[in-house]
Structures are given as C-alpha cells and as structure tokens.
Amino acid sequence: MLLNSKFEIRNFKLYQNPNVLNLKFKIWNLFRVSIFVLVILFSAFTFVKAQECPASDYDCQISQIQREINALSPAQEKNKADLASLNKQIADLNAKISNLGKQLVNLAKQIDKREEDLAYTKEIFEGKAKNHYTFMRLYDPITPFIFSDSASQAFQEISFRQKAADEDRKTMEQYGTDLSKLKTDKQSLEKNKANLSSLQAQVAEKQKFLAGEVAKVESYLSSLSAKQNELAAAKAGGFSTSIGDVPASAEPCSGKPGSSNFCDPPFRPAFAAFSYGAPHRKGMSQYGAYGRAKSGQSAEDILHAYYGGIEINKSYGTGANIHIKGCSLSGNLSFSQCASKGGRWIDETVNIETYTKRIYEIPESWGGSGGMAALRAQAVAARSYALARGGEICPSEDCQVYKSTNKGGNWETAVNDTSGWVLVTGGKPFSSWYASTAGGYTFSYSSGGYTTPNLWDTSNGQGGWPNNAYEIAGGSPWFYKGWYKDRSGKSCNRNNPWLKSEEMADILNARYVLDGNGDIGRIWPVDCLGNGHNPYSLAELQGIGGYSSVSGVSVVYGNDGSTQSLTFSTNKGSITINGTKFKEAFNLRAPGYIGLKSSLFNIEKL
DSSP: OOGGGTSOOOOOOOOOOTHHHHHHHHHHHHHHHHHHHHHHHHHHHHHHTTOOOOTTOHHHHHHHHHHHHHHHHHHHHHHHHHHHHHHHHHHHHHHHHHHHHHHHHHHHHHHHHHHHHHHHHHHHHHHHHHHHHHHHHHOOTTHHHHHSSSHHHHHHHHHHHHHHHHHHHHHHHHHHHHHHHHHHHHHHHHHHHHHHHHHHHHHHHHHHHHHHHHHHHHHHHHHHHHHHHHHHHHHHHOOOSSOOSSOOOOOTTOSOTTSTTOOOOSSSSEEEEEEOSBSOOBSEEHHHHHHHHHTTOOHHHHHHHHHTTOEEETTSOSOOEEEEEEESSOTTOOHHHHHHTTOOEEEEEEEHHHHHHTBOSSOGGGGGGTOHHHHHHHHHHHHHHHHHTTTEEOSSTTTOOBOSSOOOHHHHHHHHHTTTOEEEETTEEOOOOEESBOTTEEBOOEETTEEOOOEEOBTTGGGGTTTTBHHHHTTOTTSSBOBOSOTTSOOTTOOSSOEEHHHHHHHHHHHHIIIIISOGGGOSOSSGGGTTSOOOOHHHHHHHHOOOOEEEEEEEEOTTSSEEEEEEEETTEEEEEEHHHHHHHHHHHSSTTOBOOSSSEEEEEO
16 A cells, blocks of 8 residues: 555645734724824814803803803714724624634644654654665565566566655655644744734734724713703702801792782793702701891800801811912912902911901801800801811812901901901811801711711701791791792892793603603703704604693692692692602703702792
C-alpha cells in the first residue's frame, strides 16, 4: 500500500473576511463625523449661553433655556442616531469577528490534526526510509531474474519497486511542503488574532468615547429640563421668606371670601387654591412670634416654642467677628453682575453685635405695638444663625438681609437687651432658621445634632387651628392667601386666583397625564408661561383625562401639618387625589402665576 493512501494530507486555506477593513474604515469615518457634530453642538451651546438674564426675570431665563434646548436637541438627535448606527455596525463587526473566531478555532483544530497526521506519517516514512536504505544496501539487481519465472515478471517487480520508491520520494516532498504550509498557517493565525484584538480595542475605545460625549449632552439637556421645572416653580412660588423692614400689606383680590381683599369672580362655580403660610415652614415664625409677644410671652418663651428645649446661652460672648461678602440682591451674583443689576456689593468685617444691629429682617415698628419680645427673639435667632455659619455670610435674603448702617430704634434696643445671647447645641451655635409665616404649623428640622419640634402654632394646639393661630394674632397677610402674582407683580393677565369649573377639571386631567398617561413635558400653563413649550390645550387634555367639569370639592388635613387629600365631584363622578400630587399638578398647569406655596392648603368654592 502506498504511504499517502492511508493518510489524507488536507489543503486548508485560512479564512479571510474582506469586509473587516471596509467596516473598520466606515467606523472611523462615522466616529470622525460624530466628533465634528459634538464640536458644532457645543459651539452652538456656547453661543446660546452668551445672553444674560436678570435673576428675577423668569420669562427671559425660561426663553433662554428653551433656546439652549432648541440649539442642542437637533445636533444631539443626529449624534444619537450616529451612535446608534455605530453601535449597529459594531454589533455587525462583533458578529463577524465571532464567526471568524469560530473558523480560526476550527482551523487550529485542523492544524492540530494535521500535525498529528504528519507526525505519524513521518514515523512511518522514517521506518520505510530505513527499510529502503537497508534494502538498497543488500539488493542484488540479478536476484529478480534468478527467482522470476520469466524476464517479464522480473521487469514487473523492478518497475513496482521503482514506483514505490518514487511514491515514497513524493511523500517526502509533500511532507516538507505540509510542514512549511503548517508554519505559514500558524503565523497567519497568530497575525489574524492580533489584528482582531487590536481592532476590537480600537472600536471599543471609539464607542466608549462617543457614548460618553452623548451621555454628557443628554445629561445637560436633562439638567435644562430640571432647571425649567425649578424656574416654573419659582414663578409659581417665589417670594421673600422673611418680612423685612416693612410689614407686608394684603395683596388685592388674594383674600378669602368675606375678607377686605376678596374679589368676587363673575362666574359660578368658582374655585381658588389658598395656601397656609410659605415657604419652608421651619424654625421661628416671625408673625407667630409677634402674635405670641402680643399675648404676653417673653423672648425666651418664643424661642423655646419654636426651637424646643434648646439651650439659650446668655453669656456666649460678644467678641466674634462676622465677614459679610456679596451682593445685596442675591448671594449668587458676582461683583460685575451685582453692579449691572443695580445692587450694592458689600465686603466688610464687623463685630457680631454690630452685625446683628444691621440686620433688616423684621419691622422695627413692632416694638411699639407689643412686639418687643418678638424683636428680642429675632435678635437671638439672627445672631445664632450668623455664628453657626462660621463667621462667613452673604448680605442678601439668601442668608440674612444686612446693610452697612445700624437699623436703630426698637431693633437696636432688642439687640442690646439680648447682647451675647446665643442658641447653642453641644456648645456650638445652632443654625436657627426662621421665616415670615408657617400657616399655623412649623416642621421639625435638624442641625448640629439637635432637632426642633413639630408645632401646631396656636394657643391650644391642633384643635385651635386655624382660627387660634398666633400668626393670625400677628396679622400675617400670608397666613391664608390665594397667590396669583409672582414676586415682581407679573400675573399673565390674571387679576385674581379664581378658576372656572373647566379650569379646575383641567388640573385633574393634568394629574392624569402626570401619572403616566401622556406627554408630561407638555404640562405647562396655556397662557404666557407656556409659550415655547407646546402645552396641551384644554380640549386636548380633556380628550386624554376625560374631566370636563368640577362641581364640588372637600379637603382632608393630616396631623402632620399638610393637606392629606382632596375629593372632587366631577362629570366622571367622585375622585380623590393625594395632596402632594395635586399640588404638583396645580403648580405645573394652573393659569399664569396662580400657585400653591405650601403643602398645607385648601380649595375654596363659590
């Protein structure tokens, strides 16, 4: 039997994929185009951001943000599409790489088999070569003629032996060729594996970079949307948290039915949202302190009422200095911005007692109408708050309103009466929050390891709310108010807080969408505040939620100082909504600047 008749010597061509290089080229081009888009995108962003808006001009700020979104979104969508295309091509490449890898594994197996076959072939061949060599040494060419029956038979034997020798020689040559090809195949295999690893690394790096850039822009766009919500909330809820030097007056048409500042709307039924106090409702209520002072309570009584059993250290000392730095308008404005907006830049260091005498957070006139104890309590709270900040503070209402001249009068007397008095916890000044009005309930808060109490701020606890609230005794115009203007007086052409039946039904439809039944990005007022945001029309929302009219409402208050739930009588029957969820929908959808400032609120019906 011939040597190569038993062992098949396989010819195998290494798999080559001509599309790999083309795909790599396409990926690189797509990557370069995407980076170019990103450069253009952020160039547009830089251009859009050039405009500055006044801090109080919310319409300007929202318009600016919308322009930023309009400038960024198209490029971002193109970039996201490019990334999706890149991801698809990468997936295709990975599939092809996987297929190539499988074929390479198969090739490796066949190479191993070939090595095994060739090793065995070599062993057989070496045996035959040895036998052939021995045979040739002992072979006598006359022998075939001696032992053959005829000359023809002798020549046949000689021919057969010659043919076997030729076949063995060919096998040897094939063996050498296969060994050479095996070496070449191995080198190609190793090279392909190295190229694949390099290509995968390059693709992964480009994908990671582009995905990261897309994520950055996506995050920025999300932050813009969040900022829009913040600005919308500011338009619906922003106002001074403390009273200031002059008592606030009742705003026309913001009062409840029967009050002196009530305006009767020309339609029925009519609904209006009234907030109890605002905004953070933590710490001392200034109007509540005034009401308590008028009822005969001392400064210590007032401080303990709002801050609980905290220590009032009356000999803390008066040697500390306070560094006041910033703009009188806002703590967020730079020096140049402050000047351009007509503010006053302050950068000075004064003694803590001098600092407290220059605080303009409460009407000095209260001292002449039974409110000296409230002024003393305010002096202690203001002093403690400044010291708790480590001696660094801004001069605006973001911190405490400070001016470079003493306020004088009853206020200076109150500061002198409480000189060195500081609220302390653990031996350190306590961050004593305060605000104008809490709506008859102040929330607990913690600072420096101490927690203030929750408090129904009335003469007889929860049972005395709201009629016996100290803020009513103090004359707060914000105790129970229907808000329909922003701080600067803008109202989007609304002259009262009252809504028609279909407008209140629209709030319920907005809540339905916010619960996941539509595009929440279109829940904006349909008037001036909704410009540029494509808000749902009343008819569109009605088509989604199905509420077309409201005929009645009842409110349930919780023991925690918040509105627990509201039940509306509608064209679809009765519906009960959680107070927090209603407040969210109301502030996003109510017309103009009509809004709820507090989590404790009521809905009036005419």
